Amino acid sequence: MKILLYVDFDEKDREDFKKQLPDKTELIYKSDISESELADALKDAEILVGNPPVESINEVSSSLKFWQLEHVGFEQYKDVDFKGKVANVGDISAVPVAETIISGVLAFYRGVHSMVRNQLEKKWVGEEAEPSLHILGEKQVIILGSGAISAHAKKVLKAFGCKVQTTAKSDPDADIHSFEDLLKELPETDLVINTLPGNLEDYVSAKFFEAMKEGSLYASVGRGNTTDEEEMIKAIKSGRLLGAVLDVTEVEPLPKSSKLWTMSNVILTQHTGAAHNHRNRDKVEVFVKNIKQYLGGKKMENEVKLSDGY
Amino acid sequence: MKILLYVDFDEKDREDFKKQLPDKTELIYKSDISESELADALKDAEILVGNPPVESINEVSSSLKFWQLEHVGFEQYKDVDFKGKVANVGDISAVPVAETIISGVLAFYRGVHSMVRNQLEKKWVGEEAEPSLHILGEKQVIILGSGAISAHAKKVLKAFGCKVQTTAKSDPDADIHSFEDLLKELPETDLVINTLPGNLEDYVSAKFFEAMKEGSLYASVGRGNTTDEEEMIKAIKSGRLLGAVLDVTEVEPLPKSSKLWTMSNVILTQHTGAAHNHRNRDKVEVFVKNIKQYLGGKKMENEVKLSDGY
Numbered sequence: 001m002k003i004l005l006y007v008d009f010d011e012k013d014r015e016d017f018k019k020q021l022p023d024k025t026e027l028i029y030k031s032d033i034s035e036s037e038l039a040d041a042l043k044d045a046e047i048l049v050g051n052p053p054v055e056s057i058n059e060v061s062s063s064l065k066f067w068q069l070e071h072v073g074f075e076q077y078k079d080v081d082f083k084g085k086v087a088n089v090g091d092i093s094a095v096p097v098a099e100t101i102i103s104g105v106l107a108f109y110r111g112v113h114s115m116v117r118n119q120l121e122k123k124w125v126g127e128e129a130e131p132s133l134h135i136l137g138e139k140q141v142i143i144l145g146s147g148a149i150s151a152h153a154k155k156v157l158k159a160f161g162c163k164v165q166t167t168a169k170s171d172p173d174a175d176i177h178s179f180e181d182l183l184k185e186l187p188e189t190d191l192v193i194n195t196l197p198g199n200l201e202d203y204v205s206a207k208f209f210e211a212m213k214e215g216s217l218y219a220s221v222g223r224g225n226t227t228d229e230e231e232m233i234k235a236i237k238s239g240r241l242l243g244a245v246l247d248v249t250e251v252e253p254l255p256k257s258s259k260l261w262t263m264s265n266v267i268l269t270q271h272t273g274a275a276h277n278h279r280n281r282d283k284v285e286v287f288v289k290n291i292k293q294y295l296g297g298k299k300m301e302n303e304v305k306l307s308d309g310y
Numbered sequence: 311m312k313i314l315l316y317v318d319f320d321e322k323d324r325e326d327f328k329k330q331l332p333d334k335t336e337l338i339y340k341s342d343i344s345e346s347e348l349a350d351a352l353k354d355a356e357i358l359v360g361n362p363p364v365e366s367i368n369e370v371s372s373s374l375k376f377w378q379l380e381h382v383g384f385e386q387y388k389d390v391d392f393k394g395k396v397a398n399v400g401d402i403s404a405v406p407v408a409e410t411i412i413s414g415v416l417a418f419y420r421g422v423h424s425m426v427r428n429q430l431e432k433k434w435v436g437e438e439a440e441p442s443l444h445i446l447g448e449k450q451v452i453i454l455g456s457g458a459i460s461a462h463a464k465k466v467l468k469a470f471g472c473k474v475q476t477t478a479k480s481d482p483d484a485d486i487h488s489f490e491d492l493l494k495e496l497p498e499t500d501l502v503i504n505t506l507p508g509n510l511e512d513y514v515s516a517k518f519f520e521a522m523k524e525g526s527l528y529a530s531v532g533r534g535n536t537t538d539e540e541e542m543i544k545a546i547k548s549g550r551l552l553g554a555v556l557d558v559t560e561v562e563p564l565p566k567s568s569k570l571w572t573m574s575n576v577i578l579t580q581h582t583g584a585a586h587n588h589r590n591r592d593k594v595e596v597f598v599k600n601i602k603q604y605l606g607g608k609k610m611e612n613e614v615k616l617s618d619g620y
Contacts, residue, residue: 095445095447095471096420096443096445099416099419099420099445099446099447099470100420102416103413103416103417103419103420103422104420104422106409106412106413106416106417107413107416107417107422109409109413110406110409110410110413110414110579110582111579111582112413112414112417112422112423112426112577112579113422113426115577115578115579115580115582116422116423116426116427116577117426117430118578118580119571119576119577119578120427120430122566122571124562124563124564124580125580125582126562126563126580126581126582127581127582127584127585129580129582129585130582130585130586130587130589131587132587133406133582133585133586133587134586134587135405135406135409135586135588136409137405137409138588155469156466156469156470158469159465159466159468159469160409160466161405252434252436253434253436254434256432261429261432262432266429267422267425267426267429268425268428268429269420269421269422269425270425270428270434270435270436270439271436271437272420272421272425272435272436272437272439272440272443274437275437275439275440275443276440276443276444276445277440277441277442277443277444278445278448279440
């Protein structure tokens with residue numbers, strides 16, 4: 001069985017991966033081969049691992065049966081016509097993403113972002129910072145979405161002492177099920193954390209920001225297009241919102257012209273939510289699990305439909 | 311009954327305080343009166359609230375029966391000869407202090423301190439930051455001390471997924487009871503959080519830093535004198551430690567000449583651990599509780615001995 005890989009694995013990752021696969025598996029790393037070898041591999045590989053350019057995918061032959069994507073999202077392949085099974089990496093990034101948004105929120109409330117600025121100027125502010133410091137554990141929180149990121153964030157925020165509600169249209173474990181009910185809760189909510197997928201364009205709209213409590217904080221690790229960024233900036237500039245913590249923005253990299261760069265009450269974590277120094281270790285683990293489920297003909301936990309375009 | 315107050319309460323705090331005390335209580339705020347009125351008040355007040363200059367305390371007459379301190383620490387009054395009861399504010403700051411040290415640690419692991427620097431330069435780094443990003447929830451943690459700050463930090467860190475041990479000489483609920491046992495655990499520990507009181511001078515010593523794991527992180531909200539700062543700086547500069555998160559330093563305000571200001575892998579939260587925008591609300595609550603316990607002749611939860619000088 002041949003596996004063609006479009007992933008950057010070092011020697012150790014390659015070894016860890018190989019030893020967990022059936023003995024006769026041949027692993028072909030795209031970075032190791034020539035263009036003509038790649039053309040051959042695209043013709044006779046049974047499994048493809050990684051995110052190749054869209055045009056390469058259109059060249060794969062019917063020998064390809066299973067495509068393991070490298071990330072959670074796969075919007076760029078929405079229109080690809082592929083008949084085999086496809087899996088993404090499921091919840092692999094839920095923990096680091098949840099940590100990133102909590103790190104930004106907690107840094108905001110405890111003033112770490114301001115203290116980094118003070119440090120650069122060797123400026124001792126000390127307890128004079130008090131009026132701008134908050135206790136996270138006293139906050140009422142709504143998390144938009146009820147997936148794995150939301151679940152981990154909720155668990156941690158509850159340990160801090162927060163009251164936490166989650167939203168979802170149909171998940172019975174969520175607390176809020178409609179936009180109308182959400183609007184009713186916002187005036188009593190100190191912190192909103194967005195974890196929404198990309199099919200909810202501009203869900204966090206002018207109407208949403210208008211309903212938010214005076215002095216509340218907006219945080220987002222959801223898709224960039226789920227927030228009306230211009231309306232958010234207005235709500236911050238007007239002083240209605242305390243500020244924002246954003247792992248995502250409408251356009252990335254954020255253009256130099258964006259007002260967000262110079263707003264001192266905005267923390268930008270630059271879409272690093274999923275990033276961490278053991279990420280390849282986690283990828284190997286998920287790839288092996290999915291490939292074994294594929295080979296065993298079992299129902300695949302992380303199977304996705306390209307046309308869903310998440 | 312007269313109460314003399316050395317605290318900065320606004321109208322709302324004063325009202326909240328007064329309405330919870332017995333009807334005939336007379337509240338005299340130091341900031342409202344002249345020097346001669348103050349001399350009188352020092353002579354006939356039964357209760358003193360706040361932290362006056364040491365020399366004023368030596369002027370109080372025997373009419374003063376109860377002294378409610380404004381903060382947790384009271385080293386400056388160690389040598390004051392006062393025969394009445396004394397209370398501090400107990401665990402009033404445990405939650406914000408625990409939040410501050412976790413905010414610094416989490417910001418460090420998820421790169422918020424670096425991202426604030428990038429934002430100031432309008433520099434998009436994005437996932438190139440990956441090698442320096444960690445998952446807090448995978449860390450093995452030791453918290454030095456087992457008081458209220460330690461307990462709250464432990465609860466939150468466990469929700470993140472951390473393995474957490476605490477230290478204390480005699481507290482049976484702590485996991486590590488001697489310096490020798492601690493030294494044995496340090497080589498396997500990713501994160502050390504210091505919450506120690508001031509009577510453990512230079513507890514975190516050269517020997518301690520030498521025993522710490524390569525690439526581990528040091529964080530402190532303990533008293534400044536419990537860390538050998540020069541040895542800490544050496545351990546960071548040599549690359550043995552990943553960095554440090556410090557709410558406290560040996561000298562505060564930190565002198566402009568300190569190397570800590572310019573170390574990009576050090577986060578300084580400038581002794582803001584106890585600070586937050588509802589602190590007076592919390593003080594009113596503790597003052598009222600303590601005064602009622604004093605008036606009722608009950609055992610006082612927050613009673614302290616000045617000679618302990620914590």
